[in-house]
Amino acid sequence: MTRRVISNQNDDVASSSMTIKTDDVGFFWSYLNHDMLLLVMMHLGVIDFVAFSGVCKSWRSVALSNRKSFMASKPPMLMWIPPRSINKDRKYCLEDHERRKFKTTLTHSAGMCCVGLTCGYLILFRIKTKDFRLVNPITSHELFFPPAPWESDYVSGIASVLVFSPSISKLVFVMLAKKQIWFSIEDEGAWNCVSATFDFNFYKDLHVFKGKIYTLNYKNYHLCELTFNPELRVTATILETNNLLDDWNIFSLQLVSCGENLYMIFMEGLFKNEFSVYKLDFGKMEWVPFQDTGNEHGFFISQAGHSAAVKPELWAEPWSQYPRNYVANGGGHVRVFPANDGWYFPHECLNVNLLDESS
Structure with a gap:
């Protein structure tokens, strides 16, 4: 024995x-x-x-x-979600760099389409009832938000982020849609419109950086900063930036951040697949071409979804896991990894975008 x-x-x-x-x-x-x-x-x-x-x-x-x-130690994964089906629940697939696949079905997702990704949550929107359902495919946690106050057939051009308000200890879902900024507080079942003295018509994307929410004007590249106070009143402030960019045909425009830096990524034209990355110099308030001289950054770009700048501090042999893809950028080179379907970022899966409500 x-x-x-x-x-x-x-x-x-x-x-x-x-x-x-x-x-x-x-x-x-x-x-x-x-x-x-x-x-x-x-x-x-x-x-x-x-x-x-x-x-x-x-x-x-x-x-x-x-x-x-x-999760912080794991590199991005390819994400694939098939087109919306009216009568069948949505399926999705995550694939890691070793080609291992994780497939499952999102229950009660028939008639919903995926319109984004935030903090590891897939953002699902039901066109018929206009409500939102956020699902974390790793933890299976779900969040529900009420019907949107705009036309039911409008899903393109939506940008959204999930943030946490310390003053009320609740999650807040913030959205840019129909030329306005809206937010809905977890479990309160209502949408609130952010009042501003200017039109959000030319603003694209939403991104959380150092406790504040930013959106970007794709005509002059000025930032708009959204600041929440403890009463969840929102102040929208235009931050004018020196425009050093040519008047290019911008197809995809996104904000990403890594560490202390805020970046702007855009693609020229619809089919050229040529990307440029600019970093904001907050001292001079101007966009300057980002030049990566080492191995510290990779830009994982989803043309129709959430992108991210990644610094692989915890990865083993970080860039050997992906095909090398360098693009010229203002005299330097940038490591860019585009994906037609999308990327899923495990390192963001359990992170909460904490709002700075000190003002």
């Missing part, structure tokens, strides 16, 4: 050691030391992590307590 003695440092188990009969039930994996479980877990992909967290209570405890650091 074979016996194994396993030291157990988990406080949830009363005994300090256990003797297990392996010829009867095999090795009791649930009693592995948590440090060893963590070491194993950190070498898994996102898809395997989902299965790992469902093995038993002990493994789930390790997964939940270390989920944020695990």
Whole structure:
């Protein structure tokens, strides 16, 4: 008879050691030391992590307590969602850099289309009833927001972000649509319109940077800064920037950030697939061509969705996992990874866009 003695440092188990009969039930994996479980877990992909967290209570405890650091260490994944079906629930697929695929069905999603991605949540919009449903495909958490106060057939051109308000301890869904800025507070079932002295007609995208929400004018590249106060009153302020850009045919215009820097990414024309990246010099308030002299940045671009600037601090051999794709940018080179369908960013999956409500 074979016996194994396993030291157990988990406080949830009363005994300090256990003797297990392996010829009867095999090795009791649930009693592995948590440090060893963590070491194993950190070498898994996102898809395997989902299965790992469902093995038993002990493994789930390790997964939940270390989920944020695990997600931060994982590179972007390709995301594919098929066209909207009126009578069938939507399916989606995530594929990592090792070509492993995670497929599932979004229940109760018939008649909905995906209009964006924020904080790891897929943003689903039902055209018939105009309501929004946010689904996190990794955690399965859902958020619901009321019908939008605009025409039911309007889904193109929507930009949205999910933020957290410290003053009310609730999530706030902010949206740019129909030439206006709207926001809805979690569980309150209403939309509020942000009043401004100017027209949002020429503003594109929404992005959270250092506790404030920014949108960008695609005619003169000026920023608009949205600031929330503790009463959730919103101030919209135009930040004029020196325009150093040529009058190009801009097809896709997006804001992204990484660390202390805010970037603007755009594509020239509809079919050229030529990208440019500019960084905002906040001291001079001007856009300057970004030149990456090392391996510190990669720009993962979804032409019809959420993009991100990524600094792979926790990745192993970060850029060997993707085809090398450099583009000339103002005399320098930038690492750009475009995707026709879209990218999913595990490192954003559990992050909350915290609002700065000090003003």
